[in-house]
Amino acid sequence: MSLTEQIKNKFGDKIEMLQRSKKRIYITVAKENAKEVVRYLFSDMGARFSIATGIDNRTAIEILYHMAFDKNGAVVSVRTLVPKPELKMPTFTDIIPAAEWIEREIHEMLGVEFVGHPGLERLLLPDDWEEGVYPYRKKTFESEKENPER
């Protein structure tokens, strides 16, 4: 059974799968199911957690968990949206200890709160950095300022 089939059989309608090429697979999943999908890829299928990318797409913070399947030569990216303004996401550190640093980075750079993280302190920014200023957020245009849910 191929990699994509195995994931599809397990999660069915819960996920939306897009296979760009043999090596690049993107899965879109709701916030509530993201942890279960990543846990399955990491613990049951033996994927390696490569890194997570946080992206500000203005209405939400998009998080991609890049899972590397070294035996298959593929990278599966699990995409989930954390809608603004309440930026809360369950931590993955209890299933993947390696996620500790990147969650701290996404927290300080984009302002996502990882609920249950053992120590959500600053990793890269200096201690005297202003609270609530998130450097990796996109610039807000004048027209968007009227909308508080930026």
Place this chain on the structure above:
Amino acid sequence: MAKEKIIPIGPFHPLLEEPEYFKFFVEGEKVVDADVRIGYNHRGIEKLAESKTFEQDVFLVERICGICSTSHPFAFVQAAEDISGTQVPERAQYIRTIIGELERIHSHLLWVGLAGHFIGYNTVFMWAWKYREPVLDIFEVISGNRNHYGMFKVGGVRRDIKEQDIPGLLKAIDEVEKFCSMLTKAVMDDPVIQARTKGIGILKKQDAIDLCVVGPVARASGIEIDIRKDHPYAAYDKVNFDKIVMQDGDVFSKAAIRLLETIESVKIIRQCLKKMPQGPIDADARDIGIGEGIGQHEAPRGEVIHYVRSNGSNYPERHKIRAPSFMNVPSFKRTVIGQSISDAALITAAVDPCYCCTERMAVVDRDTNKVLFTGDDLVRLCQEKTEKIKGNMI
């Protein structure tokens, strides 16, 4: 029970690859806890990349690291090509492979030299760095620069390797192989180095899986990952080489893997120089298009991964960069606890982050803030232990 003391290491030293700040909590000579703080040199390159064109970003990411300067452009151009679907000409693929492997040799030799210095073997330091020079000379012939080669561009490479240079390069590579084999044998057979590094700073296989470490650190703990073999790119699927894997996870395994890899790299370069076909070196990719792409490269320290999203303009919408040390550095917490301080410098060094910062170490009494040992003292402790082992053997 002895009172707990803190040893801060770092954050700045002129020899550092990057500033980091290690804090070791010690009881007597035993390390009981450890902490690390990074970010002293965070330059916001991910954000900066969004305001530069794809063409300029290749140069920008080359400046992330001075030692493995080609690793980031290698991953970035592949991410951009992943978006646009550009087919890179075969000759360019081979040239990319040659540059990547030459870099591995000089980076590993640099590490071996510094590790030698730390255990008090300055001969190893002098020799390794002496033999690193000819590698930099080869770079100068190919790219015109000893470091920061500026060879990569989206769709190909910037400079060709001239046919008339190839016989000279093959000869130079033979010399490098001779040095590397000699050095590998000398270091691996040395009884003092074995006694000093075997069984120290062990990273267990399960810990390595949990922490998702990459590169030589993972391969020393028995995890068979090597992006060059697992996710073939450039010309790596057209050449023969071995994946070096060891099971012990100690400092010795990490050193041995790096030394043995230099010889594999020489093999790859030789095959590339011989097999390289004639043809164009650039696909002349102008339009990246809309989409997202991932580029991976096995840098000397492990997997580099870049994620790039393009909105169809000249500028990337988002550019995520993950260097191997980001995954490897957290592993020191599992390797250093329970060890003695005279080994702490060496164990953090084995990850190859920037252990030069250990010269900045100082043992400070938590209550009085009085400095008990300086960094130099800790290096001395490390070197004295080697002397003691040596003395016992004679």
